[in-house]
Amino acid sequence: MSISHRPTRLRQLAFFASRPHPCPYLPEREAITLFADPEAQLDNRMYGRLSEFGFRRSGQLVYRPACPDCNACIPVRIPVEGFVGRRADRRTWRRNGDLTVTAAAPAYREEHFALYRKYLQSRHPGGSMDTDDPGQYLEFLTCSWSDTVFYEFRAGQRLLAVAVTDQVPGALSAVYTFFDPEEAARSLGSYAILWQVAEARRLGLGWVYLGYWIEECRKMSYKGRIRPLQMFRHGQWIDL
Numbered sequence: 001m002s003i004s005h006r007p008t009r010l011r012q013l014a015f016f017a018s019r020p021h022p023c024p025y026l027p028e029r030e031a032i033t034l035f036a037d038p039e040a041q042l043d044n045r046m047y048g049r050l051s052e053f054g055f056r057r058s059g060q061l062v063y064r065p066a067c068p069d070c071n072a073c074i075p076v077r078i079p080v081e082g083f084v085g086r087r088a089d090r091r092t093w094r095r096n097g098d099l100t101v102t103a104a105a106p107a108y109r110e111e112h113f114a115l116y117r118k119y120l121q122s123r124h125p126g127g128s129m130d131t132d133d134p135g136q137y138l139e140f141l142t143c144s145w146s147d148t149v150f151y152e153f154r155a156g157q158r159l160l161a162v163a164v165t166d167q168v169p170g171a172l173s174a175v176y177t178f179f180d181p182e183e184a185a186r187s188l189g190s191y192a193i194l195w196q197v198a199e200a201r202r203l204g205l206g207w208v209y210l211g212y213w214i215e216e217c218r219k220m221s222y223k224g225r226i227r228p229l230q231m232f233r234h235g236q237w238i239d240l
Contacts, residue, residue, distance in 0.1 A: 048168030
């Protein structure tokens, strides 16, 4: 990517490639990850610029897939202006009209962690994130230099979902959403995305970054159904 016209700090940022490792999404494939120097002094503004080039954060680590023989991981974002969603999205919005959403600081809460554990044990049992360690949980979701909010979705007093969201210049970035698997009929993952679009519009922001979409990965199929949607290909964002 060309960053010749970016601010000096970004222009001087070093990037490193990982060794080949098993792909976490597609079986029997190897992956290589490009990541920003973990020793660099990043800030939210720099991360926003990197997001424009398809980068993502996991905890403090800012990364992008860089597999030489595979381009299945596609950065995607929703353009907020003019977004109306599909008929199914409007049904999901109405179905969750009883929920209230509250912004919470990015900190450990037992209630959040219990829901996170319940979600992972249902959706990703035995996976790398399935941990009993609150420290690892916070290390995955939070970052010292990011502007992060834990949005709580409640029915009355009952916590149904938490959408961990970064605000970067001009956009919201959906970090991770976990929800009560017993409430499948609500489509809470999709509702969280729709709510983030509405929140971005309220804040006057242009985009909601959704991370990576992998068409071959069933667990990510929901991202490909969103319209309008843009994907980052060959150095530019184009309509999907």
